[in-house]
Amino acid sequence: MTGFSALRGTSDGFSWAWDIRSVNAKGLDLRLRVPDWIEGLEVALRRDLGKALARGSVSLVLRVQREEEDGALVLNAAQLSAVLDAMNEVETQAMDRGISLAPSKASDLLALRGVLDTASSENDTKALSKAILAQFPTLLASFLQMRQSEGDALERVLNDQLTQIAALTQAAQAAALARRDDVAAQLRSNLARVLENADGADEARVAQELAMLAVKSDVMEELDRLRAHVDAAHDLMASTGPVGRKLDFLMQEFNREANTLCSKSQSVDLTRIGLDLKAVIDQLREQVQNVE
Structure with a gap:
């Protein structure tokens, strides 16, 4: 969403200078500083900006000066x-x-x-407004081009971070499979301990508790969802139109799965991978704030 452009123009005894820039924002925030004595100018500029942009804090400044030497004094x-x-x-x-x-x-x-x-005629502001608005598309095109260049560079960064997440997810699956025997042995030990003290216990409740222990140790669903989120992020970036808000939501889902993975890890290696995942996801979330 970051971008900048500047332009100058002259017409019929007037000169002006444009300055437009944008920074990150959750929504579209247009801040215009234009001469209020030029009728209809701000309304037209705000309309055109609203059509061209969907996200970002955008500041547009237009300074207009009358070239005194070209006009008669009264x-x-x-x-x-x-x-x-x-x-x-x-x-x-x-x-x-x-x-x-x-x-x-x-x-x-x-x-x-x-x-x-x-001296000025009644039609001065109308002619001036027309001249200024005629130049605005050139300024806007330059501004959008810079935003596009920033977006292309950002896309490469996002793809690299998604590749890291995919690799860490694969490593987490390998670590989870490697600890399977240890988890099974732990469950058998828990089962034996429960059965030794299960006299008079509700068999259905014992089975339920054991099933919950098994579920709490299984991380395959979280890993499957992480892979699905990576695919969804790639699909969003390949689509046309604004995707920043959707990527924002997806970052929450990424973080939720990484947190659950860490809480279920029961393994030093899996915990380390989960923490690495959380670090990369946090970096990805920060970069997504720049996406329109």
């Missing part, structure tokens, strides 16, 4: 009147206190902000 009568009224008040208070002020010159007044404005 006197802002209201602003000049306000300045003259203020000057009159200042001079009155100064005389009341016996303070003599130097005479003001017209050039001093014209230099004050707002006294002189650049």
Whole structure:
């Protein structure tokens, strides 16, 4: 979801600069800073961004400047009147206190902000908005291209981590098969101990407890689900369209199976593999946060 692009443009006495960037987020968060005096601009930009993006915290900044030298200067009568009224008040208070002020010159007044404005027609913002929006697809295409490049690099990282998970799952199966005889011997020992003290015990309850011990030591279902999750992740990344949220959910399932594997391990080797699995899954989960 990370990306950045910048662009500049000019049209009819105006110049502007774009800056768009995005970082990771669970949903789509659009933050636009555009001139509010250009009618309809923000609505149009927000609409186009919403169509092109599905996830990420996106910040778009547009700075527009009027090229003063290209426009005719006109006197802002209201602003000049306000300045003259203020000057009159200042001079009155100064005389009341016996303070003599130097005479003001017209050039001093014209230099004050707002006294002189650049002439503009009623259609300026419409023409400007049209010119700006005409350039926006170029900016957006550059931005999306960078996001795509980041996504291609991220896909290679994710595939590598999924390969590690698949290899660890295979190693876990080998370790589970290797400890099968030990588990069977442990169950036989437990059975003998139970039978020695089973006088008057409920046979159905004894059988149930033994069955639960057997289930708690069997990790094949967890390993099968881990393999299925790896296949599902590969399928999602091969599909078109946003898949970040689905991968987020899949990471929870990965972690659940790894936790169960560790709790059932009853073997140093299997526990070590389970912890390695949890470490890789956690790295995968962090990277998935970057996926749209």
